[in-house]
Amino acid sequence: MDVVPVDPVTITVGHLRDEGAALDELVADLDPRAWRTPTPAPGWTIAHQIGHLLWTDEVALDALRGEEAFAPHLAAAEANLLTFTDEIANERAALPPAELLQRWRDARGQLADALETAPAGTRLPWFGPSMGVRSMATARLMETFAHGQDVADALGVTREPTQRLREIADLGVRTRNFAYALNHLTPRAEEFRIELTAPDGELWAWGPNDAPQRLRASALDFCLLVTQRREPADLDLEIAGDDVQEWVGIAQVFAGPPKSAVRAKETR
Numbered sequence: 001m002d003v004v005p006v007d008p009v010t011i012t013v014g015h016l017r018d019e020g021a022a023l024d025e026l027v028a029d030l031d032p033r034a035w036r037t038p039t040p041a042p043g044w045t046i047a048h049q050i051g052h053l054l055w056t057d058e059v060a061l062d063a064l065r066g067e068e069a070f071a072p073h074l075a076a077a078e079a080n081l082l083t084f085t086d087e088i089a090n091e092r093a094a095l096p097p098a099e100l101l102q103r104w105r106d107a108r109g110q111l112a113d114a115l116e117t118a119p120a121g122t123r124l125p126w127f128g129p130s131m132g133v134r135s136m137a138t139a140r141l142m143e144t145f146a147h148g149q150d151v152a153d154a155l156g157v158t159r160e161p162t163q164r165l166r167e168i169a170d171l172g173v174r175t176r177n178f179a180y181a182l183n184h185l186t187p188r189a190e191e192f193r194i195e196l197t198a199p200d201g202e203l204w205a206w207g208p209n210d211a212p213q214r215l216r217a218s219a220l221d222f223c224l225l226v227t228q229r230r231e232p233a234d235l236d237l238e239i240a241g242d243d244v245q246e247w248v249g250i251a252q253v254f255a256g257p258p259k260s261a262v263r264a265k266e267t268r
Helices: 008-027 032-036 046-065 067-079 081-093 097-117 133-155 165-174 176-182 219-226 242-250 259-267
Strands: 193-197 203-206 214-218 238-240
Touching: 008 046, 008 097, 008 133, 032 046, 032 097, 046 067, 046 081, 046 097, 046 133, 067 081, 097 133, 133 165, 165 176, 165 193, 165 203, 165 219, 176 242, 193 219, 214 219, 214 242, 238 242
Parallel strands: 193 214
Antiparallel strands: 193 203, 214 238
16 A cells, blocks of 8 residues: 655644644643743743734734734834843733733644645745745744743753754754844855754764765754754864864754844844
């Protein structure tokens, strides 16, 4: 009997559902006061983290509805890029925790359903370049992982890495030149070799095997790097080559201002 291949979008959306459910488990039974626990993001509590995910899931739903529905979000972000996400997070964090959690559950479920049923070839507007349906699902997976890490850190919980990291790591590799552009730097012409040890011990690799510019790490450490949840010095990275060393300092997989701009805002 022929094996019917599984649609890649369905696989990625399944990972997105699982990542959301894993984070849900961390917060579902929290006392209302615990939602005010500070997280590593300056000024953000656990409620801010879930509020941000709620908002981005809602915005992604509008992106699936088309340019007209998404345009107000883009205009608001462009008006005050450095403070926009904080303002939205503050609004959502003010909701009663039970309402915030239920709204996030509803939004992430609706988004997953919409991504799975979106027509092939659909392009979605976003705050950076437009993206395809699977890329949007991967971006939401990445953000759920990243903000989930902030929540886990706030609660003192160590999460077991999963094979879902593969898609986040792949996004981290593919957005190398995006990070250079954000920092107004010229991307390096030479390819990098990236070798990551997966949670199950498998080797994940990108780039030519003989490339002199190389980075080796665990998949978890690499994903923490590109989502900027840890500083490079706090990760176990094997770096060969000045170009890779430079990239490690600016690696960024998400849309928004570069690390240097965020730090400037925090110190003002």
